Amino acid sequence: MKKYVLTEQDMPRKWYNIMADLPNGMEPPLHPGTGQPCGPEDLAPIFPMNLIEQEMSTDRWIDIPEEILDKYAIWRPSPLYRAYNLEKALDTPAKIYFKNEGVSPAGSHKPNTAIAQAYYNKIAGTKKITTETGAGQWGSALAMCCAFFGIECKVFMVKISYNHKPYRRMMMETWGANCTASPSTETRAGRSILEKDPDCPGSLGMAISEAVEEAVADDNTKYALGSVLNHVMIHQSIIGLEAIKQMEMAGDYPDVIIGSAGGGSNFAGLAFPFALDKINGKEIDIIAVEPASCPTMTRGPFAYDFGDTVQMTPLLPMHTLGHNFVPAPIHAGGLRYHGMSPIVSQLILDGIVRPESLQQMETFEAGLTFARSEGYISAPECNHAIAMTIREALKAKEEGKEKTILFNWSGHGLVDLAAYDSYFRGQLSDHDLPQEQIDNALKDIESLPKPKQAT
Amino acid sequence: MMTPENKNTNTLLPDPPEESFNIRCPRLGHQINFSYCRSENNGLPCFKTLDCWYNYFDVHTYLTDKLAKEDFKKVFLNEGKPKVFSLFDLIEQAKERKGK
Numbered sequence: 001m002k003k004y005v006l007t008e009q010d011m012p013r014k015w016y017n018i019m020a021d022l023p024n025g026m027e028p029p030l031h032p033g034t035g036q037p038c039g040p041e042d043l044a045p046i047f048p049m050n051l052i053e054q055e056m057s058t059d060r061w062i063d064i065p066e067e068i069l070d071k072y073a074i075w076r077p078s079p080l081y082r083a084y085n086l087e088k089a090l091d092t093p094a095k096i097y098f099k100n101e102g103v104s105p106a107g108s109h110k111p112n113t114a115i116a117q118a119y120y121n122k123i124a125g126t127k128k129i130t131t132e133t134g135a136g137q138w139g140s141a142l143a144m145c146c147a148f149f150g151i152e153c154k155v156f157m158v159k160i161s162y163n164h165k166p167y168r169r170m171m172m173e174t175w176g177a178n179c180t181a182s183p184s185t186e187t188r189a190g191r192s193i194l195e196k197d198p199d200c201p202g203s204l205g206m207a208i209s210e211a212v213e214e215a216v217a218d219d220n221t222k223y224a225l226g227s228v229l230n231h232v233m234i235h236q237s238i239i240g241l242e243a244i245k246q247m248e249m250a251g252d253y254p255d256v257i258i259g260s261a262g263g264g265s266n267f268a269g270l271a272f273p274f275a276l277d278k279i280n281g282k283e284i285d286i287i288a289v290e291p292a293s294c295p296t297m298t299r300g301p302f303a304y305d306f307g308d309t310v311q312m313t314p315l316l317p318m319h320t321l322g323h324n325f326v327p328a329p330i331h332a333g334g335l336r337y338h339g340m341s342p343i344v345s346q347l348i349l350d351g352i353v354r355p356e357s358l359q360q361m362e363t364f365e366a367g368l369t370f371a372r373s374e375g376y377i378s379a380p381e382c383n384h385a386i387a388m389t390i391r392e393a394l395k396a397k398e399e400g401k402e403k404t405i406l407f408n409w410s411g412h413g414l415v416d417l418a419a420y421d422s423y424f425r426g427q428l429s430d431h432d433l434p435q436e437q438i439d440n441a442l443k444d445i446e447s448l449p450k451p452k453q454a455t
Numbered sequence: 456m457m458t459p460e461n462k463n464t465n466t467l468l469p470d471p472p473e474e475s476f477n478i479r480c481p482r483l484g485h486q487i488n489f490s491y492c493r494s495e496n497n498g499l500p501c502f503k504t505l506d507c508w509y510n511y512f513d514v515h516t517y518l519t520d521k522l523a524k525e526d527f528k529k530v531f532l533n534e535g536k537p538k539v540f541s542l543f544d545l546i547e548q549a550k551e552r553k554g555k
Contacts, residue, residue, distance in 0.1 A: 029537050045546050135484030164485050188552040203495045204482055209545055216549035228538045342537050
């Protein structure tokens with residue numbers, strides 16, 4: 001069978017919350033102002049209480065309201081495919097499956113949480129939701145879902161992206177959102193920036209400041225975030241929960257699970273329900289893939305706390321330590337990676353998730369192999385998962401092993417064709433560090449604390 | 456959007472590539488040049504600038520030279536903090552602006 005399709009009746013009725021099963025738990029974040037564990041009231045100015053409760057919940061299973069299931073049914077359950085054509089192209093004994101999250105109207109996995117957030121805001125009485133977006137994948141998903149529930153949506157889109165990605169902006173406007181280039185004249189934060197620099201191209205930091213300001217200024221307005229936070233990971237778990245049922249239909253179970261990880265939500269969506277099996281003793285290799293050009297998980301932060309000495313850990317050696325490098329946790333509460341879901345970070349430290357990084361040329365080559373065998377043109381981020389899948393499939397071939405690989409095809413790249421065009425025109429390249437540079441840099445850190453290598 | 460010229464040599468260029476050279480920004484999701492990264496953070500560099508540009512030119516030395524020590528420390532020598540902390544900060548800042 002090529003694809004495994006669940007009926008709407010088979011759609012999971014509960015989300016999975018991995019907070020209930022983390023091997024080492026997670027310490028609650030302390031409020032930086034008070035030093036006390038943060039409580040619901042700290043987030044109340046920008047999130048409705050029902051979502052804050054989910055954010056802090058340690059319940060393993062959370063009921064999915066019928067109204068959300070009704071909206072999910074527009075494209076869910078999403079199909080699980082056996083990538084026979086890719087297998088053939090690679091001449092691998094590995095069985096490759098992928099979960100197609102690009103079938104949502106917005107073209108990615110993002111609506112899985114956008115729908116839930118719009119719904120919970122609706123029942124909490126929210127009239128308007130603000131958010132920030134870069135290229136617009138999240139902004140367009142939220143715009144669509146706010147339209148479903150009759151909520152006004154305002155998206156502050158980073159100005160450079162607003163000019164660079166007009167099609168996403170048009171999608172947002174088609175779904176009825178007010179898409180505003182940030183910095184804007186509509187908030188104090190925006191006006192303050194524009195007074196100093198009228199031509200400011202904006203940034204995600206500025207856009208989020210504007211979105212939060214509008215939420216704080218009005219009791220009927222709330223803010224939504226599309227990644228990183230726990231409640232987002234919970235909503236995305238429907239991907240993996242469906243995949244578990246579909247793998248059962250296929251009479252199979254994955255040895256390897258792969259997802260690209262930026263903020264962690266599409267990776268977590270597929271991986272977390274399977275991670276529960278791993279926590280309970282099942283042998284699964286769960287791989288989170290990121291770009292080698294800008295690593296977050298595989299290199300970790302380069303800032304170590306040396307007390308008062310403010311000594312900087314040399315940058316280059318940290319990159320050269322290899323793709324299995326995981327810095328030792330320095331502070332109580334564990335390591336937190338910039339921009340990555342704290343839960344994903346914790347699972348890396350716990351050895352449940354293995355981070356990997358890939359160079360961009362390999363990911364584009366993989367994207368083409370996939371497009372020319374399975375047909376789908378992937379979002380560039382998604383190509384990381386495909387490239388890692390191909391690596392694992394070729395490894396299986398070398399080892400003569402049958403292996404079952406499952407990856408999350410998190411979205412199409414039809415609004416990202418400019419990146420493919422750059423690849424075709426030879427305008428992309430990989431850059432390996434010169435060995436001399438590596439050797440010199442390694443000498444510099446001989447006396448510094450040695451980071452722990454992941455196993 | 457061209458490749459820096461010295462990709463096959465043993466040393467990294469000391470200066471950024473020309474403006475027409477773009478790389479994919481993992482935060483925004485599209486191509487950008489170094490000038491944007493250099494001043495993305497209210498005139499200071501984006502916190503990921505070193506991560507993203509380290510293999511295109513000697514960005515570490517370049518920014519160490521160009522930035523005041525305090526600014527370098529502020530941008531790059533801080534512990535990654537949970538997103539929720541950033542939200543707390545933004546809420547407080549927005550409340551202050553609301554009060555004005």
